[in-house]
Amino acid sequence: MTTYRKPVSNTWWLESKPYFFFVIREFTSLFVAGYCLFLLVFIAKAGDSQEAYATLILSLKSPISMVLHLISFTFILYHAITWFNLTPKIMVLHLGEERIPNALIAGAVYLSWGVVSLIISWLILGG
Amino acid sequence: MSESFELEIFRYCPEQDTEPFFKSYEVPFREDWVVLDAINYIKDEIDGTLSYRWSCRMGVCGSCGMMVNGEPKLTCSAFLKDYPSRKIRVEPLQGFPVERDLIFEMDDFMNKLTEVKPYLLRKEGEEKPLEEGEYLQSPAELAHYKQYTLCINCMLCYAACPIYALDSSFVGPAAIALAQRYNLDSRDQGRNQRQEVIASHEGIWECTFVGECSVVCPKDVDPAAAIQRAKVSSTLDWFKEMMIPRSKGK
Numbered sequence: 001m002t003t004y005r006k007p008v009s010n011t012w013w014l015e016s017k018p019y020f021f022f023v024i025r026e027f028t029s030l031f032v033a034g035y036c037l038f039l040l041v042f043i044a045k046a047g048d049s050q051e052a053y054a055t056l057i058l059s060l061k062s063p064i065s066m067v068l069h070l071i072s073f074t075f076i077l078y079h080a081i082t083w084f085n086l087t088p089k090i091m092v093l094h095l096g097e098e099r100i101p102n103a104l105i106a107g108a109v110y111l112s113w114g115v116v117s118l119i120i121s122w123l124i125l126g127g
Numbered sequence: 128m129s130e131s132f133e134l135e136i137f138r139y140c141p142e143q144d145t146e147p148f149f150k151s152y153e154v155p156f157r158e159d160w161v162v163l164d165a166i167n168y169i170k171d172e173i174d175g176t177l178s179y180r181w182s183c184r185m186g187v188c189g190s191c192g193m194m195v196n197g198e199p200k201l202t203c204s205a206f207l208k209d210y211p212s213r214k215i216r217v218e219p220l221q222g223f224p225v226e227r228d229l230i231f232e233m234d235d236f237m238n239k240l241t242e243v244k245p246y247l248l249r250k251e252g253e254e255k256p257l258e259e260g261e262y263l264q265s266p267a268e269l270a271h272y273k274q275y276t277l278c279i280n281c282m283l284c285y286a287a288c289p290i291y292a293l294d295s296s297f298v299g300p301a302a303i304a305l306a307q308r309y310n311l312d313s314r315d316q317g318r319n320q321r322q323e324v325i326a327s328h329e330g331i332w333e334c335t336f337v338g339e340c341s342v343v344c345p346k347d348v349d350p351a352a353a354i355q356r357a358k359v360s361s362t363l364d365w366f367k368e369m370m371i372p373r374s375k376g377k
Contacts, residue, residue, distance in 0.1 A: 002141040003224035003232055008292050016197070019289055022337045086336065089352040090359060097270045 021082075028079035031072050084109045130156040132207050134165055136177065137218040139225050147225065149216070150174075156213060162202040163191050166217070166229075179229035186345060189281030193229055194218040199286035199343045220286035222295070236282055239298050242324045243306035248317025262314040275308030275353055277346040284340035284350050290333055297333040298324060300340035300350035307353040310360075326361045334358075 009015075013023040046053045059065060087109050088102035131153045139147035152173055154165045163181055170177050181191040184203045191202045196215050207215075223231035247262075255262065284300035291297050306325050310318045324330055334354045341351040 001226060003226055004139050004141070004147055005224045006221060008289075012289055012292070018339050018342065019337065022335075022339075026335065086338070086355075089338075089341075089349065090355040092352060092356060094267065094270055097267045099270065 025079065025082045028075040031075040032079055035072050035076060080113070084113065131213070132156040132165060132210075133214040134162075134169065135214070135216040136166075136169070136229070137216075137225075138177075138228055140176075140227060156207060158208055160207045162193070162195055162200070162205045162207065162215065162217065165207060166202065177229075178227045187279060189279035192220050192281045192283050192286065194221055194286065199283035201281060201283065201345050204345060220282055222286055222288070222292040223282075233282070235295060236280075236285065236299070236302070239302040240280070240305065243298070243302050243321055244317060245302075245305040245309060247309060247312065247315050248320060250316045253316060264313050268313040271313075272308050272311035275304050275311070275348055278305055278308075278348045278350075279346055281345065283343045283345065284348075287339040287343040289337060289339075290335060294333065296329045298327075298330045300334075300354065301348075303331060303334075303357060304348055304350035304353035307357050310357070322361070322364075325357055326364075331357045331361060 013019045042056060046056050060069075085106060088105040091105050093100040093105065132155070134152050134154065135149045136152060137147055138144070138150050152169045154168045154173075157164070163184060166177070166179060167181075170179075179191070179193070181203065182188040183190070186201055186204045189201070192199060193202050194200070195202065195205050195217055196210070197218075199220055202217075217229065219225050219229045219231045223233070223235070225231050278301055280301060282301065284304075285291050288297070288300060291299050303325060306321045309315045310321060310325075326332075331354050334351075336351060336355060338351045341349045344350065
């Protein structure tokens with residue numbers, strides 16, 4: 001029997017809001033990976049000498065660096081929040097017959113995020 | 128004059144048409160009508176050549192899934208009054224080859240369903256003799272998989288999945304959710320048999336967690352969650368196999 005199959009356009013991800021936000025979520029992972037790479041290179045270079053460290057710190061304060069950091073921060077924040085919100089789908093826990101509510105699991109992840117961020121901030125700024 | 132409602136319906140007759148087209152029909156608007164009622168009216172009163180599937184008219188059989196204004200819907204549960212523009216476009220579920228009008232080919236899904244062995248499996252020699260009675264299960268054990276038993280095979284989840292539309296070799300949401308339903312059943316011992324299909328590249332790893340399959344599911348089965356949970360289990364299997372190579376198949 002002859003059948004008809006509707007072709008999928010290259011812009012399928014622009015045709016619905018959920019598809020669009022899914023692609024944005026995937027796209028933001030590039031910023032996560034990119035910033036990890038940047039940090040590794042930064043740490044390696046900063047360890048070369050006292051002067052190299054001072055130069056790199058100064059370069060971080062430049063307007064271009066500030067703008068790039070702000071863009072990266074926004075995308076990484078979006079990436080983290082979307083994945084944290086999806087965590088209850090992956091971590092399905094039961095207490096007897098009752099399923100632990102999604103809000104509790106997501107809340108625990110956000111709490112852990114806050115605690116880890118506070119510890120890191122304390123180590124960098126006050127430690 | 129009574130109010131009317133317009134339906135633009137996808138028409139395709141392989142014996143006559145090389146390309147599909149849309150045909151408009153005017154039906155009376157009634158508060159209590161669902162989209163399926165309007166399609167039935169067209170079939171009975173306006174155009175008897177229109178072909179589509181339906182059966183129970185109560186959201187149980189899963190036969191009447193169609194794209195309504197681009198969204199996968201059970202047409203027996205989509206009310207006309209929820210479309211205030213009084214005009215909708217009805218198409219067959221996307222991602223499947225269309226046989227005629229709103230009827231699509233289901234063979235691919237049926238084959239995939241068979242491949243994942245959606246039934247209780249016991250290890251050889253561990254089946255209980257009939258006279259010993261049922262395999263007992265506690266309510267807590269039932270709670271682990273009950274959600275996945277609610278699937279009615281309506282295939283809305285496949286129509287919502289862009290991955291399936293792009294690559295039909297993907298095993299897909301409902302088939303994986305049903306495999307997970309049996310994998311999580313305390314009476315079942317067939318997980319290793321299902322893993323060959325589930326943990327393959329065309330199985331869980333093809334899924335990029337768009338999540339729309341769960342959004343459109345009329346029974347709140349949450350196939351996206353089933354797939355992600357299967358990914359976690361398969362990853363743990365891999366780690367176990369790396370740490371204790373002889374653990375494979377246990």
